[in-house]
Amino acid sequence: MGNAQSPAANPRFTSATRLFSQKELDDLQSLFASLAAQSQSGGKYISISVFKVFTGIRGPLGDRLYDLATQNRKDQKLTFEDLVIVKGTYEKGTKDEIDEFLYQLCDIDGDGNLVRADLEAVISDILDNISSPKEAESSSAFDAKPISIFLNAANFTKDNDGDSVKSTSFEDFRSWCHLVPSARKFLASLLKPSSRNSQVPNLTHQEDIDSNMLLLKKPYAWHIGGALSHLESSEWKLLYHSSLNGLSFNTFLGNISNAEGPTVLIIKDKEGYIYGGYASQPWERHADFYGDMKTFLFQLYPKASIYRPTGANNNIQWCAVNFSSDSIPNGIGFGGRAAHFNLFISSNFDNGHTFTGPTFNNPCLSKNNHIYPEVIECWGIVQKGAQEEKQDGLKGVSQRWKKKANENGHDLYRPPSGSRRWRSMVIMVVRLRNCDP
Numbered sequence: 001m002g003n004a005q006s007p008a009a010n011p012r013f014t015s016a017t018r019l020f021s022q023k024e025l026d027d028l029q030s031l032f033a034s035l036a037a038q039s040q041s042g043g044k045y046i047s048i049s050v051f052k053v054f055t056g057i058r059g060p061l062g063d064r065l066y067d068l069a070t071q072n073r074k075d076q077k078l079t080f081e082d083l084v085i086v087k088g089t090y091e092k093g094t095k096d097e098i099d100e101f102l103y104q105l106c107d108i109d110g111d112g113n114l115v116r117a118d119l120e121a122v123i124s125d126i127l128d129n130i131s132s133p134k135e136a137e138s139s140s141a142f143d144a145k146p147i148s149i150f151l152n153a154a155n156f157t158k159d160n161d162g163d164s165v166k167s168t169s170f171e172d173f174r175s176w177c178h179l180v181p182s183a184r185k186f187l188a189s190l191l192k193p194s195s196r197n198s199q200v201p202n203l204t205h206q207e208d209i210d211s212n213m214l215l216l217k218k219p220y221a222w223h224i225g226g227a228l229s230h231l232e233s234s235e236w237k238l239l240y241h242s243s244l245n246g247l248s249f250n251t252f253l254g255n256i257s258n259a260e261g262p263t264v265l266i267i268k269d270k271e272g273y274i275y276g277g278y279a280s281q282p283w284e285r286h287a288d289f290y291g292d293m294k295t296f297l298f299q300l301y302p303k304a305s306i307y308r309p310t311g312a313n314n315n316i317q318w319c320a321v322n323f324s325s326d327s328i329p330n331g332i333g334f335g336g337r338a339a340h341f342n343l344f345i346s347s348n349f350d351n352g353h354t355f356t357g358p359t360f361n362n363p364c365l366s367k368n369n370h371i372y373p374e375v376i377e378c379w380g381i382v383q384k385g386a387q388e389e390k391q392d393g394l395k396g397v398s399q400r401w402k403k404k405a406n407e408n409g410h411d412l413y414r415p416p417s418g419s420r421r422w423r424s425m426v427i428m429v430v431r432l433r434n435c436d437p
């Protein structure tokens with residue numbers, strides 16, 4: 001008597017609580033209370049059905065996450081301790097710890113072998129989540145769930161004892177996450193559903209354009225956006241489409257001239273391959289390479305992969321217009337060297353090439369090195385914060401010019417509303433001011 005002891009605290013729970021501030025723990029307690037109430041468990045646990053509604057993942061990926069969160073007890077009861085422990089590992093752990101958790105998560109049947117069928121189920125659940133039922137019904141089966149393009153980026157070379165089916169190793173899984181960063185970003189946000197709302201860019205274009213003719217489908221945009229920041233993956237606007245505007249270099253440059261920020265260039269060639277590049281800098285006339293390390297190349301079909309700059313050189317973007325020297329090929333491109341680019345489209349817009357190289361460490365992006373574009377498409381990244389800043393700059397310059405003219409006793413020329421000449425003049429002044437030391 002008098003020696004009764006309370007149950008020993010779970011050391012994993014105790015350790016996990018130290019990773020959170022008191023406010024974060026209070027927020028977790030509130031979240032648990034809400035989900036437990038929906039589970040009608042008397043505040044004791046979260047049921048699997050409520051948990052899957054919360055995460056928005058209703059397929060086998062949701063089941064697997066629940067099993068890991070409940071530490072594979074199979075009792076269908078996710079306690080507050082479980083929630084803190086899984087959030088601690090999943091959100092507060094080191095990169096290695098998080099990657100290990102995601103590797104286990106993608107092993108859908110939990111047998112220790114991440115095989116092709118496991119990853120296929122994961123990708124299927126992800127694509128279901130990012131596509132609305134209405135979109136899935138109105139699209140072809142390929143467009144709605146292009147599972148194979150993401151599977152084709154993975155390697156399944158690990159031998160499993162007594163099994164002819166090969167699996168992907170932990171290192172191969174990490175390589176896959178590097179090639180398909182959108183998948184890792186999505187998987188790492190399953191317990192923060194609200195953060196996934198911005199992972200698929202909003203694609204805007206003229207109302208009279210049939211979206212079925214566009215190369216950039218939602219899964220492709222999600223894939224490319226996985227390598228970008230929240231601001232850059234918010235809204236993309238169609239600037240140029242060769243089927244609408246013609247295969248013309250001059251038209252292309254004219255259409256994108258108002259896009260002063262990043263652009264997404266997509267090419268479908270006559271072999272059926274789809275690929276392109278994210279250009280962080282505007283397409284402007286240069287006699288040499290320019291750009292920065294935010295630019296990257298990508299493949300969309302038949303394999304989806306992202307290829308970032310390696311830092312081996314600074315040969316990032318190329319945009320040569322009306323040069324007469326053979327050493328400066330006219331056209332647009334990425335990486336490599338002149339006449340041997342990682343990706344290049346000639347100024348005729350009817351041919352180009354793609355070679356492997358150290359700039360992006362990419363393979364040949366098409367079936368053959370020499371390519372013949374069938375469709376070329378370009379989207380502008382809409383950066384709302386930058387737009388507002390630009391408008392403020394234009395307004396400020398206009399007001400200063402008006403004040404200066406009034407001080408000198410001159411009437412300021414007031415151009416018609418929407419004058420392109422006036423707008424170009426003001427933009428030029430803003431750029432010159434921004435270049436001042």
